[in-house]
Amino acid sequence: MPRPVLEMKNISKTFSSVKVLKDVKISLYPGEVxxxxxxxGAGKSTLMxxxxxxxxxxxxxxxxYKDSPIEWKSPLEARNKGISVIHQELNLSPxxxxxxxxxxxxxxxxxxxxIVDWEKVHEKAGSILRxxxxxxxxxxxxxKLSVAEQQVVEIARALSFKAEVLIMDEPTASLSDKEINKLxxxxxxxxxxxxxxxxxxxxMDEIFKISDRFTVLRDxxxxxxxxxxxxxxxxxxxxxVGRDLKDLFKRQTRKQATGKRVTNKPVLELRNVTDQTFVQDVSFQVYPGEIVGIAGLVGAGRTELVRAxxxxxxxxxGEILVDGQPVHIRNPIxxxxxxxxxxxxxxxxxxxxLDMSVKENLIMTEMSSxxxxGMLSWRQAGSAAGKHIQNLGVKVANPELPVSSLSGGNQQKVVIAKWLSIHPKVLLLDEPTRGVDIGAKTExxxxxxxLAEQGLAVLMISSELPEVLGVSDRILVMSEGRLTGELQREEATQEKIMHYATGGK
Structure with a gap:
């Protein structure tokens, strides 16, 4: 076996007396994934x-690194020496x-x-993109780019340097299957x-498709x-996770549980909705207690639809109806x-x-109450935040900590809890488990x-087909701004979804 190009030995890291890494080790060999x-929260991003x-x-x-002990003085020095990083958080200048x-x-x-030769600049960048x-x-x-397109730029920037070690932190989180295959x-x-x-x-499918070796961190x-x-x-x-997860969550739908739909009256209905940019002539209904998944490739118009x-x-x-009554929605308020x-x-x-506390984020939508x-009762706000933390199982040592200190899964719980405080009839979820680990995803x-069992109507976008298939009662499929297919849970397969997602009829 060749000598490792890089070894990290006994790596520990402490922040404010909290030890987030404890004697971690990893070895990298040339030409391996x-x-x-x-x-x-296991420490992966900190290690990187x-x-x-x-x-x-x-x-x-x-x-x-290359048989010599090193101590980087800055990220620029590491990059110039051949260490290129694609961080989970996009770091682009808009x-x-x-x-x-x-x-x-x-x-x-x-x-x-x-004087900068801009034509050559664009030509060089274009060559990397191609x-x-x-x-x-x-x-x-x-x-002007979507999240997925920004991820492509982030990867291209990392590849613009002649890297000997390339770190990819969740690089496919916002990419379509086609873009993932290119990557x-x-x-x-x-x-x-x-x-x-x-x-x-x-x-997991990505890990076993492209990886040669693995290292696992926990706490x-x-x-x-x-x-x-x-x-x-x-x-x-x-x-x-330190335990068996034999039964990953699979939803038992209300239809399966009761044998019939809870009500025949939709709580949300769209009739021939067309937006100013991309969504074209979309019509569907969502019923109380129902989870409707929206599937499609990146650029299909799913996010544009829920934003509309x-x-x-x-x-x-077009027309939007809530509880059977037309509503005029000109803004989020x-x-x-x-x-x-x-x-x-x-x-x-x-x-x-991100700069505000967990408590402040949790009460943001109900602060007026x-x-x-004109004076805010922090006692009442703290009590409400505590209930949200308990109800959704947010793991936080102190609600006064900045929300940026939480793991991705707990941050997502905070976002969901914030919106549940308005007691909605309809919950629009756009990639609710993106970038969270398997345990948090199940939670x-x-x-x-x-929430659906309590009667909430849920409309959920997900780019992970197993998630759409496992959680949804019905699945709507979009392609190029249009609704191209609708599948009941019992008839839906990945192949059928992809057929509609690529424009099939």
Whole structure:
């Protein structure tokens, strides 16, 4: 076996007397994909931030890179030495073009007198994008891109450096199946070039498709490492959570439980809804106690549809009805008044105030009810926040801590709890389990199912077909802004969903 290109030994890290990593070790070999596994909060991202030069390890830790001990002084130094990181949180500059973001930190091609040769800049960035199979225009502002498109730019930026070690932290969370396959092709090419890749993902199918070896962390501890062929999904899950998860959550629908629909009157109905940009002539109903999944490829118009329902995008034509009555939703305030809540696809950018506490985020939508004569009763607010924490099982040592300190799964619970405080009739969920671990995903599924059992109408977008199939009572499929198929739970399969998602009739 070749010598490792990089070794991390006895890596520990302490924040404010809390030890988040404890003597962790990992070895990387040239031309391999090494899966780094663990629940949210296990320490994966912290370990990678140490490797990428963002954090320094505690005193006893050691990083050996190409047979030499190293201690990065900055992320730029690590990157210049061949360590390239694609972080889970997108770190792009929205006011700059795709080209400027991809080549940021490099020397731009110049004309005479030091003037930037923008045509060569765009040509170089375009070449990197084309190598990934992307047709994005490098002159486009990043602010105009979807989350999935921004992820493509993030990956392209990492690939713009001649990396010997490439760290990918949830790189496919916002990508379509087609884009994921392109990424896997790129990864195979990088392996042939001898690049060592650390791959962080909660998607087991991806791990077993592309990985050569694995390392599992749990609560900041190293648990196990080994060849991927010597393990299986059940074994990895047990290593990650410290217990068997034999029965991953599968919803028993109200139809299965009672043999009939709870009511024949829909709580939400769309009639020929068309928005100002992409959604075209969409009609459907959602009933109380029902979970309706929306499936489709990235760019199908799913997010645009729920944003239109919530008033975050304006309608061009069509009608929205709540409890059988037409409603005029011009903005999110109108939606809230009509009992519609929306959990957006990006919790950090659209769902949370990251610099504020868990308590403040939890009471944000009901703050007015704790105010009298312009004065906020923090005692009442704290009591309400405590109930939300208990009801949804949010794991937090102190509700006064910033919400950014929570794991992804607990952050998502905070977003859901915040909207449940308005007692909605309809809950719009856009990728509710994106970027959370398997244990937290199961908990969120149970929360969603419990809400439906209480009579809430749930409309849920998910790009993970097993999730759509496992949780939904019905599945709507979109393609190019239109509704192309509707499947009952008992007839739905991944093949049928993909048929409709690719425009099949």
């Amino acid at each position: 090494h899966a780094l596994m663990g629940e949210n 931030k140490i490797l990428g030069g963002i954090y320094t390890p505690d005193a006893n830790g050691e990083i050996v 006011n700059l073009t795709i080209s400027e973001n991809i080549l940021m930190g490099t020397k731009f091609p110049k004309k005479t007198f030091g 190598s990934m199979g992307s047709s994005l225009n490098p002159k486009t502002l990043v602010s 896997f092709t790129i990864i195979e090419d990088l392996k042939k070039q001898g690049v060592a890749i650390i791959y962080i993902s909660h998607r 900041g501890d190293w648990i196990a490492s080994g060849p991927i062929e010597e393990t299986n999904p059940e074994h990895l899950v047990k290593l990650m 329902i919530f008033g975050a995008a304006s309608l061009k034509s 109108d939606a809230i008044k009509n009992g519609i809540a929306h959990v957006p696809e990006s919790r950090k950018e659209q769902g949370l105030f 704790f105010s009298k004569f 969120i599924h149970k929360i969603i199912s419990g």
